[in-house]
Amino acid sequence: MTTLDEVRPPAAGTPPRPRPLPLVAAVPLAVVAGVALLLAFPPYGWWPAALAGVAALAAATHRRRIRAGAGLGFVTGLTLFAPLLAWTNLHTGYLPWVLLSLSQAAYLALLGAATAYVSPLVDRWRAGWPAVTGLLWVGQEALRDRTPFGGFPWGRLAFSQGDSPLLRLAALGGAPLVTFAVALCGGLLVSLLWRPWRGFRPVLALPVVGLVAVLAAALATPVGLRGDGGQVTVAIVQGNVPRLGLDFNAQRQAVLDNHVEATLGLARQVAAGQARRPDLVVWPENSSDIDPLRDAAAGARITLAADTIGVPILVGAVLRGPGEGQVRNAGLLWRPGSGPDTDQLYTKRHPVPFAEYVPMRDLARMVSKQVDRVRADFVPGTEPGVLRTDDAVLGDVICFEVAYDGLVRDTVINGAQLLVVQTNNATFDESEALQQMAMVRLRAVEHGRDALMASTVGVSGFVSPDGRVDGATGFNTGAVVVRQMRLGDGATLATRLGVWPEAALVVAAVAVLAGAALRRRRPLPPPG
Template identity: 75%
Template sequence: MTTLDRDETHAPAVPPRPADAHRPLPLRVAVPMAVAAGLALLAAFPPYGVWPLAPVGVALLAAAAHRRRLRAGAGLGFVTGVALFAPMLAWTNLHTGYLPWVLLSLLQAGYLALLGAATAWVTPLAERRWWAWPALTGLLWVGQEAMRDRTPFGGFPWGRLAFSQDNSPLLRLAALGGAPLVTFAVAITGGLLVTAAWRGLGGGRTAGTRRWLPVAVPAAAAVALCAVGLLVPVARTGGGDTVTVAIVQGNVPRLGLDFNAQRQAVLNNHVDATLELAAQVAAGTRAQPDLVVWPENSSDIDPLRNPGAGSRISQAADTIAAPILVGAVLLGPDAGQVRNAGILWRPGTGADLSQLYTKRHPVPFAEYVPLRDIARAVSKKVDLIRNDFVPGSTPGVVRAGPAVLGDVICFEVAYDEVVRDTVTGGAQLLVVQTNNATFNVAEARQQLAMVRLRAVEHGRPALMASTVGVSGFVTPDGRVSDATGFNTREVVVRQLRLDDGRTLATRLGWWPEVALAGLAVAALAGAAVLRRRQRVLPG
């Protein structure tokens, strides 16, 4: 209570009216609203997938922080952040203990604390015109995500509003401005909802039509904004050549951090599943693939240094008579270093070192440990990461022969520029190699939602190949097909149409986010000017 506007605890338990000057909602109402905001946002994401609750969560937080002092707004934003991120990121504590989960959840909640403070700060602007509040809400959410996606240690974009809209008409907006524009649309819809509710509850003394105009206009605008998404043209299939692709989900001996504890077991699973596919092709029960995709870490031994591992992959490629994109952990380049890579293995010739992609964005404290000595003082579990993964320097453009692939590995799918760089480099098919053996099905479905957005954003067919699931194909309009189960061994084969075109989002790149985040900064500056003027006015 002491951190959230102590002087507001005795405010009347009624919605604000025009005669109530500029009072915020009482804390006994605002705090439960902040909790409800986080839970509504959580329910919008997979595995729940109730996407209309995302703008509802945005509206609840906006209402709770409106007219607050900065400290109170920050506190309410933090409450929302904890209610959202603690359960959303629960998969991070499955095998590493509670501390990493708690620290990551609190860090992410801190960004929503900044959002809550910013929402309180722009109150003077929000009250000048009815349309200002929705616009400010949208801009501040984009600005908050722009910071969270990049800081610290390269950021952690999990839980962006855009990633909750995989079944929403707003997803189609990704083709125009990528994830930032989808986030803006979701947040501005929430701003319209809170404007309608706030003005409706506070406008009871206005007679006739004028009483309902402040409610009807923003409410109608919220509905219209969702409808606009349906009008954005997106391709249902690619417009280029056809290619038959197989995803091999070989599974692991056991889930957890020691998924590859049995030497070569994961590799053998994927080899055996590929050989079974080859037998089915020979029997005429499956189509001959032009390309086979294995997931991240499908070779749990460096196949470039271990002849036995390389021989087994060659056996699989020769038998299936198609190139295989293999996810492998490669030693080096220096002692004590490793690389998380996708490498093309061709039938007859083996590893094609000219078509090797090294993950550009290793995950801090999971694939490498920054400030290791300090981190060790917090938790000894950092020593589970014996060798630091080193980042690659070039986009994941893999020329596989039948298709040019845009390869991204695991969490990289959450980062806008990592995916876009493959498309501008010539990728015709987006490929996400991932290893979900250390997580659960909720994390896998959250990741698949990101793949769906990327397919729409760049107008490309896409696929996700996981060691344990969920794997599947995604059309350029975001529809999923042949999705596999979790913790199962499955092989799925599908014919896809490639695409070479570029959407408006691909052409614009990061400029929509730059523009929206810049306007958010301008709004904060404008609120500062207005606050200063209000302080110097007499009376």
């Protein structure tokens, strides 16, 4: 049977065309690549599997025609994203999950096509294979993180490295540099293992040296708190919800009461000397889906909690307005004695498409009538989430905003001393919560800040600037966790550079594709 990679026999006197792996081996290898990448992410967290996944996809697509490379990349993408995003189908039905998985797999199809496209260049410049692999992965993620509707950065290689020494590189160049390092190591692996039956060659030692060098550089990267600020005591209140699912807020009063009662319980422990008095209490996203600025009873309940504990509460609230029929997803500081401080209010800047607002609603309704649960589109905010208490400056981001590099960095360059992620995982499952916590770990390292994630149902916890998690709560349970946090007031190299490392890597990826275009116009070298 003729494969897509078979070509006409070479003319007499010309070297034979380098051959790809047989298609019967390449397709299973693409599946293996997807499985390996999946295992690198929470809840599994086997971070070295990401390197193997990158290597397997590079080997499967190398020297293939572009359409075959795209097909193999799509196989890898679907194998990765369908189970990774399975939490999206828990309450909305299968179709939205299938469409999201297919759309994300399409980006890996582009990666597979690009990897096949640059094969002539890689064959000519074998030592550059690892770097080319890293650049193409960064380019693919840069595109996927921004398109469509603002992108969907879930499943970035960098977010699989929570326990890896490569996570430390986030302090130098953020998530793009970590992704580049992971893919670079995967490229080193494939260059080491490619066609081993030809016997030992001295050049095979170079990938081993490269792997050691990358890991050594990561371990040598200093991480930790930037600046020498003081300490504050922070309490996370995870109030839990009456039931999981899309209708978790059908009992909005019960959700609010859970967080009020948990805070009152902490106040009793403080009064009895059984717990340290916090300087700040953090409630999660959606802890008050009743607008406490317009509903007197809801406001009174939060005031009771703040006055009793005697410290400000950062409340995750759904606020009506500013216009008729509009709503906002907000973090609002509620002070003891004076109530809501509307000067310290953050409105979520990146509402979730098809969950907090519905693009092309009429068309989306044809896909799933669940979109009509979003009765009013959430209005995005315009200002970074920098909130000031008497004791600390908070960098607040809400839910999946933590996946976006710029939204987190904006809070730090505007003075945030702590990173705070308010989230609601009641419509998903524990795997989604753990994947989100992995993002918080990267952000803490990236900006040299103590960080926390406060969830309605879990997982909540504190993260130190070296990426370690402390006080992690269980899922679908109520909990209160109190820890001391250190205030940061300096900047990492990643904070100072911002988007420039990613921009440089993307420009280099484009240059590689341009070089491959030139190379494809020339005769191919002999296999080697």
